[in-house]
Each structure stands twice: as C-alpha cells, then as structure tokens.
Amino acid sequence: MTRIHKQDSLLVESRFLWASLSVLVLLSGLFFRLWYVQIYQGEYYQGISERNRVRKIEIPAPRGIIYDRNGDVILGNSPFYDLVYIPQYVQDRDTTFKVLSRLLHVPTNRFETRLEMAQGQPKFLPITLKRNLSQHEVSMIEANKIFLPGIEVRVAPRRDYGPDVPPHLVGYLREIDPKGLQKLNKDASGNPYLIGDLVGKQGIEARWEKHLRGKRGYRLIQVDAFGRQTQGFEERGWQFPSVPAIPGSDLELTLDKELQKIAREAFNGKNGAVVVLNPQNGEILAAVSEPGFDPRAMQNGLSAEEWRRLTEHPFKPFLDKTTGGEFPPGSVYKAVVALAALEERVVDENKTYFCPGHFTLGNRLFYCHERHGHGTVNLIKAMLKSCDVYFYQVGVELGVDRIAKYAKALGLGQMLNFGLNMERPGLVPTSAWKMLVHRFPWAAGDTPNVSIGQGYNLITPIQMANLYATIANGGKVWRPYVVNRVTNHVGEIIYEHQPELIHEVTEIKPQTFDMIRQSLMAVVMDPQGTGKNAIVPGVTVAGKTGSVQVVSLKKNRNQGDVSMNWKEHAMFAAFSPVEHAEIAVAVVSQNDPIGGGGRSAAPVAGKIIAAYWKLKEARALARQQAEAPAPGAEEREAAKL
C-alpha cells in the first residue's frame, strides 16, 4: 500500500479513489431521487400542491322568488350565516368540537349527530353544524379561526319569511334527510343535492321544487396552511375560475297578497280554512288554513318538543285544510239540493211547504234549526231562512241518488286535482255507495240528513268555493290553480298556466242557475236573511250560511257550555257580484267558538269581499293616475295645435 508523502502523511492514497467514487454514488443517488420526484412524479405533486392551496367554495343558489299576481314579493331570500365543518381539513375533531361548544354554548353531542348524519360523503364536502348564526357568533368564530382548522362560516341565501306567508299553500323547507337525498339525486343528475341542503316539503315549495331550487355554483380561493384565505397570488393577476350559481326560477302566483293578508286577519282566531277564487277561471286569490305553523322554525330545524307539540295539536296545524280538510257542508249544500229539485221539477219557485219546526218520516222526527217553525215557506224563503223542514221534504221527494247526480255534476265528491298538498275528494253519498262501503242498504231516514248537507256528506273548502263559483258562472267547473307563470333567471317564461275547464254542467239550465243566484242573493241582501252579516255596501253579494251540528244537541243545551270539540262548524260560501261574479269565497270554521255560519263565518266572507272591491277600486285609480298624461304634455299638445 502506497502512501502519499511517505515521510509525513499517514493518509492512504488508494482510499481517495474510493472516496471519490462514494461522493459520486451519493450525488447520483440524490440526483436520481430529484429526477424521480420533480420530473417523473412532478405532475402528481403539482396536483397535491394545488389541492393544498386551492379550496372550492360552493355557492348556494338562491331559490326562486314567489310573487303574487301584482308582482309583490310573497316570499324572497335573505343572507344567513351557517357554521360548516369540512372533514378534510379538520385536524383534531374532539378539540374542535370542544372549542366550538364553548364558543357557541351548544353541547358537543349535537355536532356529533350532525356528523353521523353525513357519514359516507366525500371528505371535502362541508357539513352544516349550526344554522343561522347570529352576528356575535360569526365574529366569535372568525376571531378563533386559527384554532379551528376545517371550520368555516358560510353565507347562504335562505328563505326570508314575512308574517303574511301562507305556510300551507307556499309550504316550507326542511333539511334533506339521507334517504331522501339518494332518492332525489337519482333524477337530479348534474345538480346533486348535498347533505344539509334545504328541500321543499309542502305546498308550492314541494310541488315546484325542481324549478325553484336553482343550481349551485362554485368559486376557487387560495388558502394557507391554516385554511385562511390569502390574496397574494390573485393580486399578481391570477384569476381562479369560478362558476356562478344559477338562481331558481321565479313563480308568479294568482294570489293577491293584500287580499290574503285581509283574509287571514278576518279569519283570525278561528280554526279551519278560507278559500277565495275567481269564478271565471278558477284562479285562487287567497287561501288560509288555520291553525298554521311557523315556516321559519321548520327551516331552522325543530326541536323534538316543538315537533311533538305541533303533531299533537287537536286541529292538526300541518294539514292544509283548504284541500285536505273534509267537513260536512251543512246548509251550504242546500243550494245543490235546490238546483236538483228545480231541475227535476220536484218543486218550482212558488211551491210551498209548511214548517212546524219538525219533520216526521216514519217513526223518526227531524227538527228544524228553528224549533218554533218557519210557517209556510217557498224556495226563496226557505233559502233565506235556511229552513230545514222544506229541504227535508224536497230531499225525500228527490231521493238521494238524484241529489247525488247533480252534486257530482257540480264537481263534488271528486278531487279537483289542484296539485298541492294532500287533496281529499270529499263525499257525495249514494245508495250504491252505502251498499258498497257500509254493506247496508240506504235507509229512508238517511235522506233528510243528506238533503240538509249533514249525514254522510263531506266537502273540502276548495270544493265549496268552486261549487259556488260554478253556480255564479252558470255551470262551468274550472280547475282551481295558484301558479300562473314560471320565469327562469334570465326572464324566459318556462311555464304559463291556461285556465282549465273540468267540465260544463249541461244537466242544469241557465234559468235554474239564475233562480238559485236570486235566492242566494236574498240570503245576504234580505234583512231577514241568515247571511245578512256578509252584506257589502255598493255591490251585490250572494251566499249561503251553514251551521253543522257535530253532535245532536238536547233542546235546552246552550252552545256556550259545550266543550270545544263539540261546537258546531260555521260555514259560509258566497260570490259577488251576483251577475258576472268576480270573486267566490268559502269560509269553513271548525268547531267555531262564536256560533253558527250566519254569526261567525258570514262576517269573514263579508270583510273579504268588501276588501276585494276596495282593493280593485284603489288599483284602478292608481293605474288611471299612472296612465293619465302629465298636465305639461297636454299643454304642449295644445300649443302645437
């Protein structure tokens, strides 16, 4: 072995070759690794690096706005703040929840249940932990953001319910449940629902969900390692691509917001429903169902307690009584019986019966609501006094099946296919129906009850309004509708409703309708009429009261003593004016606290009709003023001449 500088140095010369080789090998190793990482796998790491710093922020689409017939907003949107959790960026779940729980005073298990609901969705999708943060909560979260990686406050447009939104008709939104999510996403390709999205659950919101929901967009932002948004790179001319959200389509309803408000105020304190529609084409002008619920609370999520209270309420707040509430029509039905009787020539306008206050059929006694009797009554008088004995007689002479024939022709006993909520068909009893359902033949004693609208008869408020609309317009049964037009976000009309005639009543002659209209007008306009509380100065109103006994009462029991559930239903159906009617109203007050149809329901209808004319006049005046040429223009015209 040779040594360099044999005398001095101990270093072995041959080792330098090995050393040089080692250096070369090590350098080559690093070089190869560098090539592998930067060139061979460069794109892969570039992707990771991009994903590190670029976040996709979902932009929720605002739901379509719901307008009334005059272009006033019934239901719009406002920004709300939500607390969201993005699993991908959360480092320590338990600590995060502990901090959040302390900041927001919410128990941690509530957050955990929200997470469990969202199990199985991709890690980068946000999960809503808490909705509708207050301004204070938002600032608390923002201030502590450095301790809360993966937690963000997102702003989302949400329904802003005013006090006058009819909850049943418009419906409400609820957070989508995981099962419903899969079902909905089957036909919502390209625009999937996410956990935490709100979805329409009733009324228009549910029926028009596809049009109202819009399409969410997204935006890319750059964040640092702590998930905080940074601006730096965009300032240097970078622009991240973004896709704006497409708002949902706007709905124009046939509803009149003002009238709706007045109807609700007039009906205040009662349980039941009010339907106001236009007899000439079936458009709904107002629809009230009481008791209601707060759609705002539904959107935010109900507590179990609130939920229980709503579902156990005796008057079923969730039921839309305008279409889903079936009531015995009571004396309101007498118009149908009268039409049948006239058309079948059982009676004519002059035929009289004597009312001693009761009616005997076989060994059964049927009382008139006026126990002292109405004396001798003809058709007009029987209607205006609502004499039961007259209609017992007529009904018995007609027979149940002949009444049913006309009732069905007028659209009763079948669904109107209004298309919202759970619609019920009501019931028009026939002898065949009783045999089929009750397995018992029709008894003669059933007929008197049916002919005054009690017994087996059932009718929904919307049917009642439509019945009187048909009487008012001379035999046209229109299909009621509430959505007039759907306009998408760029203003194209994508749906426009044409009034739809279900059928035209050919069985009844126009003169017969005219006669009935005259008698119904007498009910309201005659000082002795039962419906005189519905009178509106300046216009003609025709209508019919109805008071339905829920249980038969003993002679001297006072209504006031009867418990809530046993009180009578108060009904009133009306239209105005008598010829070429523009408005038909049905008021159904369930177990009314005040009294019968004449005392309780008629004033409600009266107020609504009065408001309708007042509004019409005011709007006509406003339009006139708007259209009238400015005084200056006239002068200029004059000067030209």
Add this chain to the structure above:
Amino acid sequence: MRSKKRQSDGVFLMPEGDLKRPHSPQVTLLCLLFAGMLSIGFINLYSASIGAPFFWTQLRNLLITLSAFFLFGWLIPIKKVSAYTYWFVGLICVLLTIVLFSGRIAGGAQRWISLGPISFQPSEFAKLAVALSVARFFSANRQDAPYRLRDIMPLAGIIGIIFVLIFAQPDFGTAGVCFLIGLCQLAFIRLDIRSVAAVVLSTPIVAAIGWNMLLLPYQKLRILNLLNPQLDPQDTGYHALQSLIAVGSGGLFGKGYMQGTQAHLRFLPERHTDFIFSVFAEEHGFWGSVLVFVGFGLLAYIALDIAKHSKDTFSGLLAIGLGTLIFLEFIINVAMVMGIFPVVGIPLPFFSYGSSAMLTICVSLGLLISINRTNSGVSKR
C-alpha cells in the same frame, strides 16, 4: 513517481500570509464556490423567511462569520490550529455539558447556550471538534504498523464523549454526523483488519445493550419516530410529506422566485432551517437543484484534492474531516427533504438559517484554504 508531476504547483509559490493573490486553483475555486453558494443561500433565505426577520439577522451575523473565514483562511497558521486543538475540544465538551444542564430548549431538545445577546449551539462546533481531534490524534501518534483498536482508544474516548453528550440532548442527527465525520476520517488511515472486524461484529451487541440498558423510554420513542414517521404523523410525517410535495411540485423549472406556494402559504414547516432546500427546489425546480448539487459535489472534490495534496497527517485528515462535514450535511439534509431519510435536524450548509452552523461552515472553508495555502507553498521532494 506520480507525485513528481505535482511540482508544477510551484507556479503558485507565494510567501505565507500574502492576501493579494490566490495561491492555487483550489483556493480560487473555493472562494468562488463559497461566494456563489453563499449568495444563492441568502437569496433563497430571503424568499423562505418572508414575513420573518431571519434574513436580516443572518445578514448581520454574516459579518462575524465572514471575518472568521478570513481569520482561519489567512491569518492563523494551521500549526497554531493544530496546537490548540485539544483546548478547543475540551472547551466544546464543557459547553456541551453546560447545555445539558442549563441550555435553552428549542424543538424538544436542549441545544442552545445563551450568553447575553448571543446564543449559540455548541453541537454545531462539536462537528469541527471531532474533525480536529481525529487529525490531531493521528498526527501526534504516528505509527507505521496498522492501527489496532487499543492504539486508537483515546481518540475513541474523545469522540465517544462528544457523541454521548450530543446524543443526550437529544440530537441524534448531529451526534450521528459527528460520529460519521470521525468514521470517514478513519477510513483514510490504515487500520488493523482484525480490529475493524471486531468492531463491526460487536456493533449489534453494543447497540442492543445500549438500547435496553442505557436509553430512557422517551429517547427510544424519539428514535422509533425517527425511523418510522408514520408513528407520529402529526409532526414529522406531515413535515416530510409537505416537503416532498414542495420539491415535487417544482417540476423542471420551478414556480419562480418568491412564487413557491408551499413555502409562502406556510404549508412547509421549518422552511428557513431544515427544510430550506424544499423552498429552493420548489421555486427553482430541477435545474436549480442540479446546480446546487454540482456545487456541493465540486466542494467535496476540492476538499478531497486538498487532502490528497496536503503535506502532513494533520492537514490531510483535517481536510477530509471538513469536506466530510459539509458534504455529509448536504447529503443528509437533501435526502431528508426528498423523503428518503428520516427527519433529523441537520441544516443545509450555506442555506439554512442559523449562525452557529454558518460559522462552522465558514471556519471549515477557511481552514481548507489555510491547509491548501500551507501545502501548495512547499513542493514535494
């Protein structure tokens, strides 16, 4: 003889201590490399420490480190260095002991000594101490026969003490580097083959005994974490991954100076010290990194060349030790940054923030120049 050709070095024959002209191509190259690497390092540090004052602190300390470079390169003769070696080693051992008991804690280990406004890491200088003591030992104990184990026992003792003191901080990386520097220097000495075999064979047994009897549980845990980053994904695993992403996303030409997203958006941890190379690789890409590799490779070959042409054992072994110090740190750091080596706290020479490390590097380069100047002046007869 091959060495006769080397007489042409006489062209550069200059009197000692002359600062005006470079003495050999090695010195010129070293100075150029030093200046170049330092500039790249500082430019990169500026980008890596944006938002923090590290760049300016380092620049201020450059005055001290540069003066050390000139001091050891031109003013202090290598013989003086040789004479004071054991004093220096002794001082380092004392400082390391002080650190163990009253050092400042940073990054989970006691590494720092604070003296008023100055704080420094004795373990950085310990690397120098190892290189010096090995060189000094063999120049003082020369023997023609191969060295046996018992011949180098005193040296083993010195290195062992330094190793244990640093290991106990705990700073496994630096301890390992110290050990490896000594080992590389020994590789140039004729050792008795039986002694080497005995040491190699007994290593597993010693390691097993040490593992089971000497190490405390938390130290064991730290070593395990080091070897298996998945055990501790929160820190080292995350750091290593982000560093790899930074290097990988640099691509061929990099993202551009000051444009590294991984660094500037703070995804990279320790980006001004241990992981500074990922900042460089991210911003300057493959070609920039290759340039740095070439620089360090060149440095290693110059150091080897200086060692080869040194006239005595001390100079030769010292040059080997210093070259190893710089090159080893570079290899370990870059391997660590590129995810093929466990994350140990080894700084990258010229690049990483840290004045102790910078001072060590400057002194090393100064000593290399000094060795070369001393040797090239004397032609070999």
